[in-house]
Amino acid sequence: LAxxxxxxxxxxxxxxxxxxxxxxxxxxxxxxxxxxxxxxEIGANFETGDFTGRVAAFHTRYQNFIETVTRVDATGFTEF
Incomplete structure (x- = not known):
């Protein structure tokens, strides 16, 4: 857990x-x-003779995610 x-x-x-x-x-x-x-995050390592590998999966949920929003108005100008 993180x-x-x-x-x-x-x-x-x-x-x-x-x-x-x-x-x-x-x-x-x-x-x-x-x-x-x-x-x-959960993962596993495996080995079968000449083949080895690692598999991992993760999932994160955010609360109060902060993002920058970019918008283009009708005249084509970009506003942030």
Whole structure:
């Protein structure tokens, strides 16, 4: 079992940037909560004569996942 934790960066929380051309804006979110990941991994090693191998599978669920969103408006400009 594994548990991960990531606090939002200062930019993710409070960044405010507006490009005068309107092509790029960055807007933070002061309401972000820490990101938490909980995961499990299971695996096996095997050997049969001349052949050896390893198989593993993992699954992680995130709570309060923090992501950057990029959108393109009707004029074709990209906004973040």
């Amino acid at each position: 548990v991960g934790f990531r606090a939002p960066t200062v930019d993710e929380l409070y960044s405010r940037f507006y490009n005068p051309t309107g092509r790029y804006d960055q807007l933070g979110n002061p309401d972000l909560e820490p990101e938490i990941g909980r995961g499990v």
